[in-house]
Amino acid sequence: MREHVYLPAFMKNTLEQFREVTDKCRDLFLKKTADYGTAWRILRPSSITDQLYIKALRIRSIEEKGKQEVADSIDSEFVGLINYCVLAMIQMSLPADTPLELEASEVAALYDQQIAENIRLLQAKNHDYDEAWRLMRISSMTDLILQKLLRIKQIEDNAGQTIVSEGLEANYRDIINYAAFALIRLSE
Numbered sequence: 001m002r003e004h005v006y007l008p009a010f011m012k013n014t015l016e017q018f019r020e021v022t023d024k025c026r027d028l029f030l031k032k033t034a035d036y037g038t039a040w041r042i043l044r045p046s047s048i049t050d051q052l053y054i055k056a057l058r059i060r061s062i063e064e065k066g067k068q069e070v071a072d073s074i075d076s077e078f079v080g081l082i083n084y085c086v087l088a089m090i091q092m093s094l095p096a097d098t099p100l101e102l103e104a105s106e107v108a109a110l111y112d113q114q115i116a117e118n119i120r121l122l123q124a125k126n127h128d129y130d131e132a133w134r135l136m137r138i139s140s141m142t143d144l145i146l147q148k149l150l151r152i153k154q155i156e157d158n159a160g161q162t163i164v165s166e167g168l169e170a171n172y173r174d175i176i177n178y179a180a181f182a183l184i185r186l187s188e
Contacts, residue, residue, distance in 0.1 A: 030111070045168075059074055059142050085173075125177070156168075
């Protein structure tokens with residue numbers, strides 16, 4: 001008989017917490033779309049990866065130094081990681097001839113599609129791993145995000161080709177989940 005890890009009741013509402021986090025991310029994403037349009041559509045995949053990498057490196061730098069000198073919070077960097085990953089997957093899903101400017105309603109629908117797929121993944125992984133992420137340090141989540149980004153960079157350098165490894169999407173989805181988990185943990 002398999003033993004289950006004891007989790008207090010407050011730890012059993014992951015889906016609700018995940019949705020709260022991603023709803024806040026979505027709200028910011030759509031407000032920025034209202035301000036800037038879809039200027040992000042001009043970004044090549046490598047530029048998106050570099051932006052993600054900078055955000056993750058800043059988080060790690062602050063974790064290691066124990067202080068920060070720029071006012072932007074670590075929370076905002078994790079939000080940025082989620083939104084840039086969604087942005088990257090939207091870019092990957094669009095045909096090459098898609099116009100740079102998209103309607104706000106289309107952006108909202110595309111965002112929701114990506115998050116819905118992440119929720120499906122979250123539920124499957126939480127089932128198999130019994131919410132092991134709740135036992136992880138936030139600094140470990142940061143390191144795993146950085147590892148995923150290094151993998152993405154390597155896949156991009158290999159023109160998207162892998163032999164046995166997961167592709168870009170799987171890595172982006174894992175980054176979204178780890179960033180959301182970090183935001184949940186920071187709020188508890």
